[in-house]
Amino acid sequence: MIEFWLCAGLLLLTALAFLLIPVVRGRKLQTEEDRTALNVTLYQEHLQDLQAQHASGALNTEQLAGGRDEAARELLADTEGAQALPKRRSLGGKIPLIAALLMPLLGTGLYMHWGAIDDMERARIFAEQPKTLEEMTARLEAAVKNDPKSAESWYFLGRTYMSQERAGDAATAFERAIDNAGREPELLGQWAQALYFAGDKQWTSQLQALTDEALKANPAEVTSLGLLGIAAYESGAFQQAIGHWQKLVAVLPADDPSSQAIQGGIERAREQLGLPAADAAGSTNAADAASASSPGITVRVALAAELQAKVQPGDSVFIFARAVSGPPMPLAVKRLTVADLPAEVSLSDSDAMMPQLKISGFEQVQLVARISRGGNATAGEWIGNGQPIASKTTELQQLLIDSADSKKP
Known part of the structure; x- marks a missing residue:
């Protein structure tokens, strides 16, 4: 300036x-x-x-x-x-x-x-690489405050909120992006996904309308296809889930890291229907079986000494791994209580919350431990965050719960 x-x-x-x-x-x-x-x-x-x-x-x-x-x-x-x-x-x-x-x-x-002095200032700020996800969030929030008409800023803010498991805030951001940029298929899919997770994974007529509109404009819209597959699987409609995920695999690049996880979800759905493993396109469930037999990531979770007097033995402890670059939802989760700490647990593909999203399908993951008195896995009182690690790591990881959770219930 x-x-x-x-x-x-x-x-x-x-x-x-x-x-x-x-x-x-x-x-x-x-x-x-x-x-x-x-x-x-x-x-x-x-x-x-x-x-x-x-x-x-x-x-x-x-x-x-x-x-x-x-x-x-x-x-x-x-x-x-x-x-x-x-x-x-x-x-x-x-x-x-x-x-x-x-x-x-x-x-x-x-x-x-x-003039465009605000645009120049934003360009100067975003030219600097943010050091943390929180810093990126603050920049994007400042950007949309200075220019509420910037659809691009609202879109990236929504993606950032999703990576922080703030699905409700993400839904609002995607809605604002649509207000400014129009009803683009990708934005509709992202909005539907955020609403789905913000609504405790309950399928609604609004979500159906959004995904229908997105796929009508672009039949290869990946977020909508993936979301429809997840919703169908969770409701027990395994054949529908297979159909949506097969369409998704067909449009994804061959080297996309999520393709293997989606294929694993298809095989799980086939197992639920009692069908043999698919081999028509040369795809088998060998990779899925190999990932299931892997030992996963072993982590030792402990509680900081200064928090000992602030927690109760019956408080829930959620230990999960999430993708560093990928969907915001946890890939694998285990639940303990404060009375069990310190504890050593293993997180593997067998602990996947969703069959189509597994640890082995992503290159890097982050380990997180959260204490929630109300038993809410997405918001609690205390938290411990690990650094990004390779999903194939075999060394014992250390995770200390030592700070207040910003997502208080």
Whole structure:
């Protein structure tokens, strides 16, 4: 911003120079004109004096002619150079000065109305890499506050809220993005997903309408396909879940990390229906079986000493792993009580909350432990957050519950 105002100041000084330099030159011209007029007046008075002396007989005709010639030579000498001055059309000395005073105010006012200083400031802020997810959230919240019409800022804020398990806030953000950008299929799918998890995974007519609208505009809209598969599986409609997930696998890139997890969900649904493993497209459940047999991630969870007196033995402890880059919902969860701490637990694909989302389907995960007196896995009183680790990590991880939970019930 300093560079911008320096450039603006230099341009303003240049503009003022165009106004003030003519004023200074005009004063010089005025001085020359005044001096010339004075010389002409003196010349005329001298001629009148010569005429009076000639009339009284003090000067003869030759002396009168000589006096006139001498006076003319003196006038020419006094006005030499002044005759070359250009003819000046004066606008008055006050008009340029008034314009010079009004120009900074007028320029600033016009820029504040039509300029893009807010966009420049946001671009400068977002050019810096945020150090934490909370810092990114704060930046996006400031961006939508400064420019509520920015659909892009609302969209990324919604995605950030989802990664923080703030589905209700995410739903509001996606709705605002739709208000500004129109009913784009991707936005409709993201909005439906946020509403689904904010509503405790209860399917509603609004969610059905949103996904129908998104898929009508784009039959390959991945968020809507995945959400419909999840909802169908949770309600026991396994055949519908298979249909939605097969469409989703078909449109995903071959190297997409979630493809394997979705294929695993399809095999689980087939098992529920008593169907054999699918092999028509060369896909089998071997990878799913291999992931199920893996030991998973082992973590030792402990409670900070300063919190010992603030918790109760019966308080619930939720230990879960979630994808660093992926859906916000936990991939695997186990539940203990404070009385069990410290405890060592293992999180693997067999602990998956949803069959289509497993630890083995993502490269990096984050371990989290939350204490909730009310038994709410998404909001509690105390929490411990681990650093991102590889999903194939075999070393014992340490997780300490040591800070207040920002998502208090």
